[in-house]
Amino acid sequence: MSDADIRRVARSLLVEQGPDAITLRAIARELGITAPALYRYYESRDQLVAEVRTDVCNDLAQALSAACDGLPDDAGIRFFAICRGFRQWALDHAREFTLVFASPSAAVLGSAMQQFGEPVGRLFLEAAGRLLTDYAVVTPPMEFIPPELRDDLIAFQTELLRVLSDSGQKFPAEKLDLGVSYVMIQFWARLYGHVTLEVFGNYPIPITNPDVLFDATLADIGRSIGLAG
Structure with missing residues (x-):
């Protein structure tokens, strides 16, 4: 898994469901990992949304x-x-x-x-x-x-x-x-x-x-x- 994978999934959730769908839990579920694992890449949802x-x-x-x-x-x-x-x-x-x-x-x-x-x-x-x-x-x-x-x-x-x-x-x-x-x-x-x-x-x-x-x-x-x- 890479930063690019996380942002790709976040962008997909955005396009399919809207901004509120961008959550660490939903992204983790799509990537088959636990939500805490995402904190190695982003300190918060706000930081991830800013990158998207x-x-x-x-x-x-x-x-x-x-x-x-x-x-x-x-x-x-x-x-x-x-x-x-x-x-x-x-x-x-x-x-x-x-x-x-x-x-x-x-x-x-x-x-x-x-x-x-x-x-x-x-x-x-x-x-x-x-x-x-x-x-x-x-x-x-x-x-x-x-x-x-x-x-x-x-x-x-x-x-x-x-x-x-x-x-x-x-x-x-x-x-x-x-x-x-x-x-x-x-x-x-x-x-x-x-x-x-x-x-x-x-x-x-x-x-x-x-x-x-x-x-x-x-x-x-x-x-x-x-x-x-």
């Missing part, structure tokens, strides 16, 4: 990179391809999506800012950085940004600049003002919200062609910042 989560994030990052294969070297086209790739991966891997983005474990295993340093976060930041470099992204005037949100946006801006500095990513930091920070948060909230509703089947009405609705949503978000989806 890392594996899932790495797979997602590869899928998002593949979504850009063969596309023109255009920042807008590639950014929207990554958004579509994220949605498709989530639909194809609903339980992995749940573990990483929509379960209590996601909050325990890492803050949102830490996730920017992970492969998926780095891909989104790189794509956003190229958009800011190559396009005249429209941001709201300061008076349109609710004053109650400005302290939060300043904290986000500061932390994001730190993450970018630590990771060495190419991102036009001089353009990361509060307007851009506000747009980034709004964009992610709408993208993530839409994908989450679709993955969990929580649309308020039956949608016969969800692809069209998602593309229309992306186009609307794009228009709001001066881009075409």
